Every structure is written in structure tokens, then in C-alpha cells.
Amino acid sequence: MSNAVKVEVLSARDVPLGGPRSMTVRRTLPQRARTLIGAWCFVDHYGPDDVADTGGMDVAPHPHTGLQTVSWLFTGEIEHRDSLGTHAFVRPGELNLMTGGHGISHTEVSTPRTTVLHGVQLWVALPDEHRHADRDFQHHVPTPVEMEGAEVRVFLGELQTSSSPVRTFTPLLGAELLLRPHATLKLTVNADFEHGLLVDKGQVDMAGTLLNPAELGYLGPGRDTLTLTNDTDDAARLILLGGEPFEEELVMWWNFVGRTHEDIARAREDWTTGDRFGVVKGYEGDPLPAPELPNVPLKPRGRVR
Numbered sequence: 001m002s003n004a005v006k007v008e009v010l011s012a013r014d015v016p017l018g019g020p021r022s023m024t025v026r027r028t029l030p031q032r033a034r035t036l037i038g039a040w041c042f043v044d045h046y047g048p049d050d051v052a053d054t055g056g057m058d059v060a061p062h063p064h065t066g067l068q069t070v071s072w073l074f075t076g077e078i079e080h081r082d083s084l085g086t087h088a089f090v091r092p093g094e095l096n097l098m099t100g101g102h103g104i105s106h107t108e109v110s111t112p113r114t115t116v117l118h119g120v121q122l123w124v125a126l127p128d129e130h131r132h133a134d135r136d137f138q139h140h141v142p143t144p145v146e147m148e149g150a151e152v153r154v155f156l157g158e159l160q161t162s163s164s165p166v167r168t169f170t171p172l173l174g175a176e177l178l179l180r181p182h183a184t185l186k187l188t189v190n191a192d193f194e195h196g197l198l199v200d201k202g203q204v205d206m207a208g209t210l211l212n213p214a215e216l217g218y219l220g221p222g223r224d225t226l227t228l229t230n231d232t233d234d235a236a237r238l239i240l241l242g243g244e245p246f247e248e249e250l251v252m253w254w255n256f257v258g259r260t261h262e263d264i265a266r267a268r269e270d271w272t273t274g275d276r277f278g279v280v281k282g283y284e285g286d287p288l289p290a291p292e293l294p295n296v297p298l299k300p301r302g303r304v305r
């Protein structure tokens with residue numbers, strides 16, 4: 001195999017989430033250069049934030065359709081409630097996968113015992129045949145496994161000897177890697193997958209390209225190994241995402257994933273007046289109103305090759 005591997009480096013942009021003191025996230029997906037990695041369509045990375053400064057997380061009831069959400073924490077704790085009746089706590093190293101399907105609504109609030117909030121929020125686009133699936137919520141705690149110089153938690157899909165029992169609608173990989181100082185990890189990966197590597201902390205060489213914190217390295221399909229090297233004196237923490245290229249075009253707007261402008265307009269209308277997304281019990285405060293739709297029709301976007 002040739003050494004000339006082209007890793008595309010995607011930088012984050014800061015996005016304020018709103019709220020009284022406003023928590024800011026670093027968004028690496030979607031962006032102009034890349035809309036998807038497999039069916040992963042949204043990557044938000046935040047913290048470590050001192051909640052005394054940011055006010056923490058307090059997201060009022062809001063809807064989702066056409067997607068799944070993955071909440072994965074490094075530090076802190078988030079209380080989750082949804083219109084399925086789920087009441088769960090999101091904790092470090094524990095997968096919480098919510099399927100919006102046709103429609104769900106939920107709240108996310110950092111708990112009073114949280115002093116530092118640090119993690120990622122990821123979205124998975126549902127394929128057309130499943131995008132109106134029933135709402136669902138799954139919790140899974142992956143057992144950490146040792147792989148040459150790294151501690152690995154596979155929360156979705158499979159990586160070498162480790163796999164997650166959680167069902168996905170398209171072939172996917174999601175894992176946290178803790179790469180020790182001066183360690184090289186040579187992974188066997190699915191050659192049908194494209195991969196993204198988000199650096200949470202530390203500095204890591206991905207197939208010959210150096211990545212810094214908050215950067216997302218992208219590699220296209222067609223290779224069956226992936227070498228990650230940490231040449232520093234400090235451990236690196238990484239999120240590895242992968243999936244088969246997702247060939248459907250999507251319209252993403254606010255908290256919705258659809259196929260057409262009309263899909264989004266209908267979802268917005270259903271959130272404003274209907275009961276499609278159900279009701280979250282146990283949250284004090286009003287639901288989030290949907291923003292106004294833009295004056296021009298929303299356009300579908302496909303995979304960037």
C-alpha cells in the first residue's frame with residue numbers, strides 16, 4: 001500500500017448554543033468541505049467547561065426527526081428526559097443513543113453535581129427506509145479493552161476484537177481511544193468505511209498527518225489499516241467515527257433531518273402545533289420554539305467526495 005495517504009483536516013467553528021451564559025461548542029461536521037462521515041452527520045465537541053462560568057447545559061424540550069443522537073461524555077453528568085418517558089443520566093464512558101425516527105422530543109440538563117462538562121454530541125442520519133422509525137432510547141456501557149498502547153471503548157459497531165451490541169440502521173463505527181504517550185496503534189479497519197478522527201486532547205499523527213485538539217481528520221474508504229501515533233509525553237484522547245459512505249442527499253435544518261424542504265417545513269409545523277414529537281415530562285420550563293424558516297427553499301446536500 002502506498003504511503004501517500006491523504007488525510008483531510010477539518011477545523012472546528014465555534015457555535016454558541018444559547019442560554020443565559022451561553023455554552024459554546026466546537027462544530028466540525030457538517031461543514032462546506034464535508035457533510036457526512038458514513039451516516040455521521042453532526043459532530044459537536046465541548047469543554048472542558050467550568051459550569052460555574054458557562055452555566056452548564058440546560059436545553060429545554062426540543063424535537064428531533066430523521067436522526068439518532070449520541071451523547072458521550074468525558075467529564076460531568078447530564079440528565080436526559082424524552083417523550084418516550086425515558087429518564088436517564090448520561091455519564092462518562094456510557095453510550096446514550098436516542099432514535100428520533102418519526103419524532104421525539106427531549107431535554108438535556110447538566111446535574112448539580114457537575115462541575116466540569118466535557119464531551120461530544122453526535123448525530124447519525126437515518127436511511128430513508130427507517131427515517132420514520134419508532135422513537136427509541138438505548139443505553140450501553142462498553143467494556144474498555146486494551147489494544148497496543150491504547151484503551152479503547154467501542155460504543156457502536158466493531159473494531160478489531162471489540163464490538164457493541166447496539167443496533168444501528170447503517171454500518172457504523174464509534175469508539176473512544178485513549179492513546180498513551182509515545183504509543184503507536186495500528187488498527188485493522190473496514191476498508192468499505194470512511195473514517196473520521198476527532199482529537200479531544202493531545203496531539204496525534206493520523207496516517208502521516210498531525211492533528212491538534214478539536215480537529216477532525218478524515219480518510220476516505222479503501223484502506224484496511226489505520227495507524228495512529230502519539231509522539232508526545234501526554235496521553236491523547238480521540239473519538240474514532242466510521243461508516244459506509246451514505247449516498248442519500250439530506251436536508252438538515254435546526255434539529256431535523258429530512259430529504260426535502262417540505263419535510264422540514266412539515267416537521268416545523270408539527271412541532272409548533274401538533275403532537276408528532278410527544279411531550280417531555282418532568283422539565284420545568286417552556287419548550288424551545290422553532291426558528292423561522294429561511295426565505296429561500298432549503299436545498300438537499302449530499303456526500304462530498
Ligand code: MN
Nearest residue numbers: 062064069106
Ligand atoms: Mn437534542
